Amino acid sequence: MEKEKMKDFAVIVAEAQRGELVFxxxxxxxxxxxxxxxxxxxxxxxxxxxxxxxxxxxxxxxxxxxxxxxxxxxxxxxxxxxxxxxxxxxxxxxxxxxxxxxxxFGARIIDPGLRAQAEQLWRYSAHVAALAYVIAQRITRVDADTALFAGIMHEVGGFYLLGRADTMPGLLDDRDDWLGAAQEIIAREIMKKLQVPEPVALAIVSLRGGAIGIPPQGLRDTLLLARELSPVQSPLPSRDDPGLTRSTALLQYLNEPATAALLEEAAAQAKSMSAALLV
Structure with a gap:
């Protein structure tokens, strides 16, 4: 079974690398x-x-x-x-x-379980995008429009794999390294096809296993912090250790009065914004 799954992943990755992504x-x-x-x-x-x-x-x-x-x-x-x-x-x-x-990418999924995961992944992505926009404005000072776009795109590989799992039963059952690697390769190819600017694509593919800098800086940290603060969790497997992500330094930073006030305001604004994306 494991060998078959590895074969399925290899087929999907090979298709992506050949540019055979069907929208x-x-x-x-x-x-x-x-x-x-x-x-x-x-x-x-x-x-x-x-x-x-x-x-x-x-x-x-x-x-x-x-x-x-x-x-x-x-x-x-x-x-x-x-x-x-x-x-x-x-x-x-x-x-x-x-x-x-x-x-x-998840709209054609028939399997109820996978469809529910796709809906949750979209809610998660919408919250991350909205938080990234406000965090960029108020904390990291990167371009907020770019942060919004990156937040929307950052799980595109996961959406594609959920769609393929609908025709390959059991593809995503095990939480292993292969999924993360496949997501990264597929995400790169989809972003290439959608002509996503290279700085945005690089920030997205560098998220896996990343740690937030203190204080957060740049687009990558903006996305990492938005993911950390999202009230909705991704339904997809992750190799990240939450214990490592929430370091002592990060916890201290998040609890600083000035930072906490900014994040509270960001969360309120992001809630309104993510609701609009989910309409």
Missing amino acids: PTSVNAALSLQLCLADPACHDEDVIKKLLAEPVLAARAVALANSAVFRSNGAALATSVRTAVMRLGYRNLYSLAAAMVVRQ
């Missing part, structure tokens, strides 16, 4: 929006038309524009896609489209 047809609208947003000649009217052509994306854009992070200083409630586009900007809309792409 669900349901992501076409999101990929089309991403291409439009990445085009220097893209105009607001083009973006609005593409959003209106995909009701789910349109609804999420409006919900995100009304989250606490983006609706600050008493801004009026966004009631249209046009207002959402103006408020969010192209980079956050790009992240929103990426969120739909990632989530759709």
Whole structure:
């Protein structure tokens, strides 16, 4: 059985390395929006038309524009896609489209257990992305839009493997090193296909087994801290030892009054933001 599982993993990894990743047809609208947003000649009217052509994306854009992070200083409630586009900007809309792409990897899963894991993985990813955005703004001072995008993408390999496990029973039953390695290779190939910028991809693949610096700095630490603080846990196996992750230095840092106050505010804002991503 173990030998068969290793064979299955080898097949999936080999397919990924050959670029034979098949995306669900349901992501076409999101990929089309991403291409439009990445085009220097893209105009607001083009973006609005593409959003209106995909009701789910349109609804999420409006919900995100009304989250606490983006609706600050008493801004009026966004009631249209046009207002959402103006408020969010192209980079956050790009992240929103990426969120739909990632989530759709698990949309075709039939097995109830695997489908439940995919839903939990999406809730976890949404919380990590939202926390990363606020932590970037208030603590690590990295680009917040980049942190949001990285948070959404950081478990893309896990989503893909959950989808493949639906046709390969028992693939993810054992919590072993192979899963982590396979996730990393597959994530690299998916991010390459989605043209994820290299600095973001490098930060994501370096998360496995990583320890948070004190004080946290850079995109990698931003993601690690967001994962550590997420109220929803990933359903996928992890080789990380929680005892090592929560070092004495980290615990002291998290309990410092100034840091604790910032994190409490970040958690409140992230809760609103993650709810919008989960619409």
